[in-house]
Amino acid sequence: MSDTKNKKESYLSYSILAPRFWHGMKMGTLARLVLPNLHKVQWHRWFVLFAVSWYSVVNSFFYLLQQLFFGSKIRKHEIKNPPVFIVGHWRSGTTFLHDLMATDKAITYPSTLQTMLPNQFMVTGWLVGRCGFLIPDKRPQDNVATGWQKPQEDEFAIMNMGACSPYLRMAFPNNGPIHDEFLDMKDIDPQELEKWKKTVVKFVKMVSLKGKGRTVVLKSPPHLGRIKILSELFPDAKFIHIARSPYSLFPSTMRLWKAMDHTQAFQRPTHEYLEEYVFGNLEKMYTAFESQRASIDSSNITDVRYEDLITEPSAQIERIYADLNLGDFEEVRESLETYLQTQKDYKVNKHAMDQDLEQRIKERWGNIFEKYGYE
Numbered sequence: 001m002s003d004t005k006n007k008k009e010s011y012l013s014y015s016i017l018a019p020r021f022w023h024g025m026k027m028g029t030l031a032r033l034v035l036p037n038l039h040k041v042q043w044h045r046w047f048v049l050f051a052v053s054w055y056s057v058v059n060s061f062f063y064l065l066q067q068l069f070f071g072s073k074i075r076k077h078e079i080k081n082p083p084v085f086i087v088g089h090w091r092s093g094t095t096f097l098h099d100l101m102a103t104d105k106a107i108t109y110p111s112t113l114q115t116m117l118p119n120q121f122m123v124t125g126w127l128v129g130r131c132g133f134l135i136p137d138k139r140p141q142d143n144v145a146t147g148w149q150k151p152q153e154d155e156f157a158i159m160n161m162g163a164c165s166p167y168l169r170m171a172f173p174n175n176g177p178i179h180d181e182f183l184d185m186k187d188i189d190p191q192e193l194e195k196w197k198k199t200v201v202k203f204v205k206m207v208s209l210k211g212k213g214r215t216v217v218l219k220s221p222p223h224l225g226r227i228k229i230l231s232e233l234f235p236d237a238k239f240i241h242i243a244r245s246p247y248s249l250f251p252s253t254m255r256l257w258k259a260m261d262h263t264q265a266f267q268r269p270t271h272e273y274l275e276e277y278v279f280g281n282l283e284k285m286y287t288a289f290e291s292q293r294a295s296i297d298s299s300n301i302t303d304v305r306y307e308d309l310i311t312e313p314s315a316q317i318e319r320i321y322a323d324l325n326l327g328d329f330e331e332v333r334e335s336l337e338t339y340l341q342t343q344k345d346y347k348v349n350k351h352a353m354d355q356d357l358e359q360r361i362k363e364r365w366g367n368i369f370e371k372y373g374y375e
Helices: 003-012 027-040 043-076 094-101 112-116 121-128 155-160 166-171 190-210 221-225 227-233 246-264 274-293 306-311 313-324 330-342 355-370
Strands: 084-087 215-219 238-243 301-305
Touching: 027 043, 027 166, 043 121, 043 190, 084 094, 084 221, 084 227, 094 215, 094 238, 094 306, 094 313, 094 330, 112 121, 112 155, 112 190, 121 190, 155 166, 155 190, 155 221, 166 246, 190 215, 190 227, 215 221, 221 227, 221 274, 227 238, 227 274, 238 306, 238 313, 246 274, 246 355, 274 355, 301 306, 301 313, 306 313, 313 330
Parallel strands: 084 215, 084 238, 238 301
Antiparallel strands: none
16 A cells, blocks of 8 residues: 555544644634634635634633633642653654653643643543543554543643644645744744743643642643743753654654644645745754753753664663653653553554655755764
8 A cells, every 4th residue: 555545544534523723722812813814714624614613612611710710729830840841853753752751650741631622621621531532543644542631742732822833834734834933932022922931831830730740741842942941931841852863754744744734724735835844944943952952951951862762662761760860760660661562563654755855854954963873
């Protein structure tokens, strides 16, 4: 079976009734996203827009209840343990690493439920969490299992809570990139930056409060170019940087965005700019990461390679715990090994690549990845 056919079947497996990223937005947030582009919504996505719009009313209502019952507790909550941020480019293994870290009972993490419904999960989470039939069994871009309680990236919550995010591009991908300044945190409107900061802090407080004060472990690829500002928001925060071979990273990221645009957009994506988008974003994010790294205490940041993580996961997690002083790894070993047994049949997508593309990847990304051992 060809790779192209696999892609088509994978993308079409995402039901029109399944939740979209936009289902977590309040009315005002959704209106700012959709109304300027209403004439670009294509007929086959009007049902999705109707469903999302109806649910934005629900979000707005439960947001008021969440603020009423939990607003004061969230504001007063203190994050006593510095959070841990997993940072790395899309498709570099951040999800796998997040899942491995989540086996530690001493930590907590943003779940899919919390990131998709940040405006109401503290009120309705107990009920929605029981409705597993609402989401597909696997992600549309790969073979990774999904679930309301699975670890998820906090960028979705930031976006759904009304802050700027590059992920808003996926609603109308033919418009081109938006909010790319939030990939390296440069040239941002001061008001938008302040709103982004408050949103991030509020969400981490919510996750910490729900997790009874345990250390919060987060992962989000856009955070790769944000480590300086995150360390300012959360003093002594820890960072785990994960790298992967660029020759795997590029085709896998292309597949990711094609799958996400296909399932999330309100229009049929053309992807005219996608290749340059992938090349340019990595350069932007890694340039920011390397320049900001000097501001992070060396005891608060460590690196891991994806290829090493999948070859010897226990050894790599043990090293990470030692590097960042995250606690006694022996207390985690058994639950980690149990989880790894459930993943032994997982199959990674295969990607074909011609020599011309290999050469362009080497020219554009070679200098960045050489320092992490990739030739």
